[in-house]
Amino acid sequence: MKYIMSIDQGTTSSRAVIFDRNAEIVSVAQREFPQYYPANGYVEHDPEEIYSSQLQVCIDAMKNANIIAADIAGIGITNQRETTIVWNKNTGKPVYNAIVWQCRRTADMCRELEEKGLTDFFRERTGLIINPYFSASKIKWILDNVEGAREQAEKGELLFGTVDCWLMWKLSDGKAHVTDYSNASRTMLFNIHTLEWDKDILDMFGIPISMMPEVKPSSGELCRTSAEILGGSIPICGCAGDQQSALFGQKCFDEGDVKNTYGTGAFMLMNTGSTPAVSKSGLLTTIAWVIGGKPVYALEGSVFIAGAVIKWLRDELEIIKDAQETEKIALSIPDNGGVYLVPAFVGLGAPYWDDDARGIITGLTRGSGRKHIVRAALEAIAYQTCDVLDAMEKETGRLSTIKADGGASANNFLLQFQADISSRTVIRPHSVESTALGACFLAGLGCGMFGSTEEIHAIRSSFDTFTPSLSGSERLRLLSEWHNAVEKTLTAR
Numbered sequence: 001m002k003y004i005m006s007i008d009q010g011t012t013s014s015r016a017v018i019f020d021r022n023a024e025i026v027s028v029a030q031r032e033f034p035q036y037y038p039a040n041g042y043v044e045h046d047p048e049e050i051y052s053s054q055l056q057v058c059i060d061a062m063k064n065a066n067i068i069a070a071d072i073a074g075i076g077i078t079n080q081r082e083t084t085i086v087w088n089k090n091t092g093k094p095v096y097n098a099i100v101w102q103c104r105r106t107a108d109m110c111r112e113l114e115e116k117g118l119t120d121f122f123r124e125r126t127g128l129i130i131n132p133y134f135s136a137s138k139i140k141w142i143l144d145n146v147e148g149a150r151e152q153a154e155k156g157e158l159l160f161g162t163v164d165c166w167l168m169w170k171l172s173d174g175k176a177h178v179t180d181y182s183n184a185s186r187t188m189l190f191n192i193h194t195l196e197w198d199k200d201i202l203d204m205f206g207i208p209i210s211m212m213p214e215v216k217p218s219s220g221e222l223c224r225t226s227a228e229i230l231g232g233s234i235p236i237c238g239c240a241g242d243q244q245s246a247l248f249g250q251k252c253f254d255e256g257d258v259k260n261t262y263g264t265g266a267f268m269l270m271n272t273g274s275t276p277a278v279s280k281s282g283l284l285t286t287i288a289w290v291i292g293g294k295p296v297y298a299l300e301g302s303v304f305i306a307g308a309v310i311k312w313l314r315d316e317l318e319i320i321k322d323a324q325e326t327e328k329i330a331l332s333i334p335d336n337g338g339v340y341l342v343p344a345f346v347g348l349g350a351p352y353w354d355d356d357a358r359g360i361i362t363g364l365t366r367g368s369g370r371k372h373i374v375r376a377a378l379e380a381i382a383y384q385t386c387d388v389l390d391a392m393e394k395e396t397g398r399l400s401t402i403k404a405d406g407g408a409s410a411n412n413f414l415l416q417f418q419a420d421i422s423s424r425t426v427i428r429p430h431s432v433e434s435t436a437l438g439a440c441f442l443a444g445l446g447c448g449m450f451g452s453t454e455e456i457h458a459i460r461s462s463f464d465t466f467t468p469s470l471s472g473s474e475r476l477r478l479l480s481e482w483h484n485a486v487e488k489t490l491t492a493r
Helices: 047-065 107-115 119-126 135-145 149-154 163-171 199-205 242-249 307-317 325-331 370-396 412-422 434-447 453-457 472-491
Strands: 003-009 013-019 025-032 072-079 085-088 158-161 178-180 214-216 219-224 235-241 258-262 266-273 284-291 294-303 340-342 360-362 401-405 425-429 463-466
Touching (some): 003 163, 013 047, 025 047, 047 163, 072 163, 085 135, 085 149, 085 163, 107 135, 119 199, 149 158, 158 163, 163 178, 163 219, 178 235, 219 284, 219 434, 235 242, 242 266, 242 294, 242 434, 258 434, 284 434, 294 370, 325 370, 325 412, 340 370, 370 412, 370 472, 401 412, 412 463, 434 453
Parallel strands (some): 072 235, 178 214, 258 401
Antiparallel strands (some): 003 013, 013 025, 085 158, 266 294, 284 294
C-alpha cells in the first residue's frame, strides 16, 4: 500500500495530511506558528519557523499513520501564496523575515506605478492588478531596505521564492530552487501568456533574474527530498498555490466550475479553460495549473480577511474562546440587530482593491452586544463573498452553485447565510480538506497513482447542500445596508 503526503502550509498553521490511494485521509498533523506585526500594516513570518513547523507535522503525520518514507509514493505541496522569502543561496539563511501576502508596506510603491499609467501593462502581461498583495514589490522592498541585500543579489548570491519554493529548497537540502506555474503566476513578475519570467517587469523592479526559481509543471516530479530529512528520498511530484489546489481538489476540471475557499481569506476561483479571461470587474486572471504542458487558467476574486476575522474576535477582542462557538452564538439571536462589521484590517480586496480602507463596526445601539458583533463577523465573510460572486457573474453569466471548502466552511450558519444572501445553492463536501486533497491529486497524477482526471472524478464524494430561504426583499435590504457600511470604510481615509 502506497500513500500520498500532502504538505499544506498555510498563513497561520502548517499541516500534513496522509492520503491512501482512494484519497481517504489516513492521518493529519497540524501546528500553528507565530505571526509578527512589526508596524501598522506590516505582516511577517519567520521562514525558519515555517519550515520547522512543517517538517515536524510531516514527521508527526507519518508516525500517526505508522508509515515510513518508503511507503510514500509522492509528496504534494500546497501553500499560502504571494508570501515572499529571500535567502542567501550559500548560507541557506533568509536575509529578512517572510513578508506575508496580507502585508501592506509597499502600498505607496504600487501607487506610484499606477500613477505612471502602468495598470493595463501589468494586467495584460501578468493577469493581475498592481497591488502590494503580490510578491514583486515585496522583493524590491527587501532589496532596498535590508542592508547589503541588493549588493548580494547583484552578485547572484540571493534567491527568491514563494513558500512552496522555500520548502522544496529546504526539503531537498538546497539542491532544488523550483516553483510551479500557479505560484509563479501570483508574483506579478510572470508572463501568463509566454509562461516565462517577464524580463521587462524584473528590470522595472530592479530584480536580477538570477534570483528567480525554475518554473515547473504542477504535476510531475519537481524535485526529491533529501534522504536524511524524512528518512528516505521521496519525490515531490505535485505543487500548486492553495487556492488553485482547492480548485483541483474540488474536481473543478471543467470550464465554468467554481469553488470558494473560506480560509484566512476567502478566495473564489472559476476554471476558464485554456484561454485566460480578462476581467473588467476587479477580478484577477491567474494560472490554475499546468499539466502535460497545457495551462489551465482561472478567474479569481480575493477577499483578504475571512476566517481571520474570527481569529480576531478570539485573540484581540477576546469575546470568544474558539471558532466553533460562533455558530451557536449567531443562531442564538434572530438577526444582526443592524450591526455590520467590515473587516478591512489590511484594506479590501476584490472587487474594491482599496489598500487604504480600514475596518469598521457600524450600526451599534445601546442594545448591541457581543452576540451581534460575532454574528456580524460571520455575516461579513458571506457579504464579501457575495460581492465577489456578483463581479464574477458580470464577467461570465449567472452561477447557480458554489462549491465551498476551507476551515470556516464547517460553520453551518455561515454557509446557510451565504446561500441566503447570494441566492445561490452552496455545496460543501463532507471532507473540507479540498486544498490538501488537490495537492494529493496533483501528486498522485505526477507519480502515477492516479491515471487521469477522469479516474479522480470517479472517486466518490459526499456533500451537504445549503439552499437559499431568504425573501428577495429582505436580501436586497441587507445587501444595501452592507454596502452602506463598506462605503464608510472606503471614505474613512
